[in-house]
Amino acid sequence: MHSQLHLRDATPADAPALNHFVLRLESEALPTIYTLEHRLTIESELAAIRRLTDSPNSLFLIAERNGEIVGAMDMQGMRHPQCRHVGYVGLSVRKDQRGQGIGTALFSSLFERAKSVGVTRLELEVFANNPRAIALYERLGFHVDGVRPGLVKLGSEFIDVVVMGRVV
Numbered sequence: 001m002h003s004q005l006h007l008r009d010a011t012p013a014d015a016p017a018l019n020h021f022v023l024r025l026e027s028e029a030l031p032t033i034y035t036l037e038h039r040l041t042i043e044s045e046l047a048a049i050r051r052l053t054d055s056p057n058s059l060f061l062i063a064e065r066n067g068e069i070v071g072a073m074d075m076q077g078m079r080h081p082q083c084r085h086v087g088y089v090g091l092s093v094r095k096d097q098r099g100q101g102i103g104t105a106l107f108s109s110l111f112e113r114a115k116s117v118g119v120t121r122l123e124l125e126v127f128a129n130n131p132r133a134i135a136l137y138e139r140l141g142f143h144v145d146g147v148r149p150g151l152v153k154l155g156s157e158f159i160d161v162v163v164m165g166r167v168v
Ligand SMILES: CC(C)(COP(=O)(O)OP(=O)(O)OC[C@H]1O[C@@H](n2cnc3c(N)ncnc32)[C@H](O)[C@@H]1OP(=O)(O)O)[C@@H](O)C(=O)NCCC(=O)NCCS
Pocket: 030, 032, 033, 091, 092, 093, 094, 097, 098, 099, 100, 101, 102, 103, 104, 105, 125, 126, 127, 130, 131, 132, 133, 135, 136
C-alpha cells in the first residue's frame, strides 16, 4: 500500500530536494530525455524555480510522497505576446515510482490549473524511442503535431523528436 500522493506548487525552499531529484534522474543516463545543458547546482535550481513561479503564465508542480519529491512537472508559458496562451510541459517521475499514476495525476492537476494562468494550449516534446510515454500522452488527450527528424543525436544514432499538443 502506497502512502498518499500530495501535489503542490514548487517553492524556493524546494531547491535542494529538486536538485537532488534532477541529479538522480540525470544519473540514469536515459536515452529518452535531453541531457542537462549546464552543471546543475542548488543555485541554478533556485533560479529555475523563481523563473517559473515569477512568470505569470507558468506553473511548477511537484508530487510528494512521505515528504519526498517523487515527480516534477513544469509548464513554461511562452513569452511572445502572441503565444502567451501556450505552455511547454516537462515531466519526470522518480524511477522507483514510475507506472503508478503519478504522471497522470500531475497532468490532471495541470489540466485543472492551466486556464487559471491563461494557458489554453499545451505542448510537449517526446523522443520517438519512447513509445510508452507517447502512448501515455495520447491517452491523456495529446495529439501528434509533428516530427522533428533526427533532432537528437545519441552516439552515432539520430532520434526523431515528436511534438505533441493538446487544447485545455
Ligand atoms: C514518462 C513518465 C513521466 C510517466 O510518468 P508515470 O508516473 O510513470 O506515468 P503513469 O504511471 O501515470 O502512467 C504509466 C504509463 O506511462 C508510460 N511510461 C513511460 N515510461 C514509463 C516507465 N519508465 N515506467 C512506467 N511507465 C512508463 C506507460 O505508457 C505507462 O502506461 P502502461 O502502464 O499502460 O504501460 C515517467 O515514466 C518517467 O519519468 N520516465 C522516465 C523519463 C522519461 O522517459 N520521460 C519522458 C519525457 S517526454
